[in-house]
Amino acid sequence: GAVVSQHPSRVICKSGTSVKIECRSLDFQATTMFWYRQFPKKSLMLMATSNEGSKATYEQGVEKDKFLINHASLTLSTLTVTSAHPEDSSFYICSASGGGYYEQYFGPGTRLTVT
C-alpha cells in the first residue's frame, strides 16, 4: 500500500512556457500532499503543503504565482511551473499522507529541464 506516482518522470520545456506535473496517490486517499525541490547536492526544500479542497500553504521564498498548486481531489495534486526559466530546472518530488497513513510517502520525482 501507500504508492505515490508522478507524471511525467522527466520533461524538457522552453523558457517562458508552463509545465504541469501530476502527483497521484494510487491506493489511498491523500488528504495532504507536499511538493519539494531536490537540488544537485541532494538537499530537499519543501515548497508547499496542499490540502484537498483548499489553497496550498507555501514556504517562505516560494512564489505562489509561479508555482501553482492544485489539490482538487483526494488522489491528485498538480504543480504547474508557469513561465519557466532555466533556473527552475530541478528535480521536483511530491509526497502524500492521509487515509490512515501517518507518514509521508514519496513519488519517484520529476526531472524538469528548461532550455
Added chain:
Amino acid sequence: AQRVTQPEKLLSVFKGAPVELKCNYSYSGSPELFWYVQYSRQRLQLLLRHISRESIKGFTADLNKGETSFHLKKPFAQEEDSAMYYCALRDGEGDNAGNNRKLIWGLGTSLGVNP
C-alpha cells in the same frame, strides 16, 4: 526555531565496519523524528521512526532528549547501505489528525560503504 542538523555531508566506511549518521534537532515540544533513505535512482522512503523503536535493515536510532540527538546506527555496514540518508522532524503545526504537519529536513548525509 525548529531545526534539524546533519553535520556530515559525506560519510565513508568499509564493509563490516560500524556506522553512525549523526542527527541533532532543535524543537521546543516533544519531538517526532524520522530517518528517510534514498538509494541511487530510487524514491525517498521511510527507514524508521523513533516512536516505533524498531530496527530496519539492521539500523536503529535512539532519541536522546538530553543531547537532542537521533543518531542512526548500524553495527556492520553493508555495501547495499550506500545511499543518501535524511533525518526529519515533524512540525508541530497541523490539523487534529496530524496529516498536514510538514517535516523539517536535515541536509542529508551521503553514506558510501566500500568493499
